[in-house]
Amino acid sequence: MADLVYQRVISALQQQINQGKFADLKLPNERVLAEEFNVSRSSVKKALNSLIQRGMIFQKQGAGTFINPLYLKNRPMYNISGDNVGVTDMYQKDGQHPDIQVLGFKVLPAKPEIQEALFLEPGEFVYEIQRLRAFDDQPFMIEDGFVPVKLVPDLTEKMIAGSLYNYLQESRNIFVTRSFLTISADVSNKQDQKLLKLKPVEPVGVMEGIFFTDRGTPIEFSHMRLHYKFMRYNTFTALN
Amino acid sequence: MADLVYQRVISALQQQINQGKFADLKLPNERVLAEEFNVSRSSVKKALNSLIQRGMIFQKQGAGTFINPLYLKNRPMYNISGDNVGVTDMYQKDGQHPDIQVLGFKVLPAKPEIQEALFLEPGEFVYEIQRLRAFDDQPFMIEDGFVPVKLVPDLTEKMIAGSLYNYLQESRNIFVTRSFLTISADVSNKQDQKLLKLKPVEPVGVMEGIFFTDRGTPIEFSHMRLHYKFMRYNTFTALN
DNA sequence: AATTAAAATTGGTACGTTCCTTTTTTAAAA
DNA sequence: TTTTAAAAAAGGAACGTACCAATTTTAATT
Known part of the structure; x- marks a missing residue:
């Protein structure tokens, strides 16, 4: 992972x-960094750009490169690392994966909405995968996922009890690296209340969207309903 | 806006x-684009990179540059443009700004939580700005914002009835270009129900976070409670 | 017709140079 | 001491070159 200059x-x-080397929150200028690391200024720029995207630092022309003070205070929030964008990886507690209970697993023709989201032809089949995820007896998410059969013809219930995306990556060399999600809230229904142990007035958070592979193929349409206390989506936005 | 090569x-x-010029969802390769536009490949790369960040296109080494089919289908969602990251600009309906009703406006010492979020010393003062936003008699957001007095000593109720950030930009040359938000859901309380016209079982979406200037100074801590039908946060995530 | 190997295509990385724009610092002037 | 103007510092933009790595296409072979 460290054989690329800018990665280094x-x-x-x-x-x-992280070690607090820059007490004044100011980094050396690009030309100095280039000298220090013995690389070109272009490579420094590329590296800095990456850190900017993550919200760790920001730059101001004429002034310099600065550490985002929020980064230091909110470091845990920034750890959205991991090899892919699957839910299993998004939700971790001290590095522990949540328990997964399979509620349903079947094959059916794609409904129009799913068809469109996954770019399928009419009549094509999808798996419907219903799962419940929990941490220590506290369920926090009902997941209803749809995956085209033709993309993973040999899917079994066993694979589904673990991380589907890890399986795809290790056995099929398919990387799920992109997602397009919509986040909203909704009144909880009977099923939500039962499965997530919610009172009737307590709502659910909803995350719905499409995951797709590094080749641009949509691989899963997922509808997730979360216990409202467990949905916390953090987002860093920088314009310009 | 069009005097920079890569912007062009x-x-x-x-x-x-958008005009559908690339029917096969494939763009010409970088070298060809450079020739077509009469610019260097580096400039093409910079431009493509920007489109990648927005989720419009993606690239695959050896294969080419492709349009994200989701972009074409979800174009409205992608229009998160505008000059800054204020709420006034986030919520637009046919280019119309929402109505703003000022519920409260006062100065008080910053509470510990606010103090920390805005990097203030104990005892420093903040404005508390409470506003209700609506579209055509349908209120959709209760906003509780805190702004350090020292940063905008001359704030008046009149400025608050409009876009605070526009005022800062035009009169003070302060640009609010970054935000760090947490999105969640909550049970609605009495005030929510009254102001947002909600039934007791209907929840609110919550967006809470810090806005800051292009110099890294936190300028507002904001707590927003939204009518659950009006909170739809779209996010495109790409790893690697 | 299927398989395999070579070649071409295409994006990725890295370095370097030149000049511009904004901001900060310094020095001079009032 | 304050104000103002010049100089220096710092990031931004744009171009260009060379070579690498993954993918696709093409041609040759079986």
Whole structure:
């Protein structure tokens, strides 16, 4: 992972920032960094850009490169790392994966909405995968996922009890690296209340969207209903 | 806005994509684009990178540059443009700004939580700005914002009835270009129900976070409670 | 017709140079 | 001491070159 020049610079800077090396929250200028790391200014720029995207630092022309003070205070929130964008990986507690209970697993023709989302022809089949995820007897998410049969013809219930995306990656060399999600809230229904142990007035958070592979193929349409206390989506936005 | 080379390329490509010029969802390769636009490959790369960040296109080494089919289907969702990251600008309906009703406006010492979020010393003062936003008699958001007095000492109730950030930009040359938000859901309380016209079982969406200037100064801590039918946060995530 | 190997295509990485724009610092002037 | 103007510092933009790595296409072979 460290054989690329700019990756090396990223790692080094990340480490230095976390160690508090830049007490005044100001980094050396790009030309100096280039000298220090013995790389070109272009490579420094590429590395810094990556850190900017993550919200760790920001730059101001004429002034310099600065550490985002929010990063230091909210470091846990920034750890949205991991190899893919699956839910299993999004939800971790001290590195522990949640328990998964399979509620349903069947094959059916794609409904129009699903058809469109996954770019399928009329009549094509999808798996419907219903799962409940929990941490220590506290269920927090009902997941209803649809995956085209033709993309993973050999799917079994066993694979589904674990991380589907890990399986795809390790056995099929398919990487799920993109997602398009809509986040909203909704009144809880009877099923939500039962499965997530909610009172009738307590709502659910809803995350709905499409996951797709590094080749741009939509691989899953997922509708997730979360216990409202467990849905916390953090987002860092920078314009310009 | 179009005097920069890569901006010109971005605009041109955006237009061509929206016009459906690339029926097979595949763009010409970088070297060809460079020739077509009479710019260097580096500039093409910079432009394409920007479109990738927005989720419009994606690239695959050895294969080419492709349009994200989701972009074409969800174009409205992608229009998160605008000059800053204020709420006034986030919520628009046919280009119309929402109505703003000022519920409260006062100065008080920052509570510990606010103090920390805005990097203030103990005892420093903040404005508390409470507003209700609506579209055509349908209120959709209760906003509780805190702004350090020292940053905008001359704030008046009149400015608050409009876009605070526009005022800062035009009169003070302060640009609010970054935000760090947490999105969640909550049971609605009495006030929510009254102001947002909600039934007791209907929930609110919650967006809470910090806005800050292009100099990294936190300028507002904001707590927003939204009518659950009006909170739809769209997010495109790409790893690697 | 299917398989395999070579070649071409295409994006990725890395370095370097030149000049511009904004901001900050310094020095001079009032 | 304050104000103002010049200089320095710092990031931004744009171009270009060379080579690498993954993918696709093409041609040759079986």
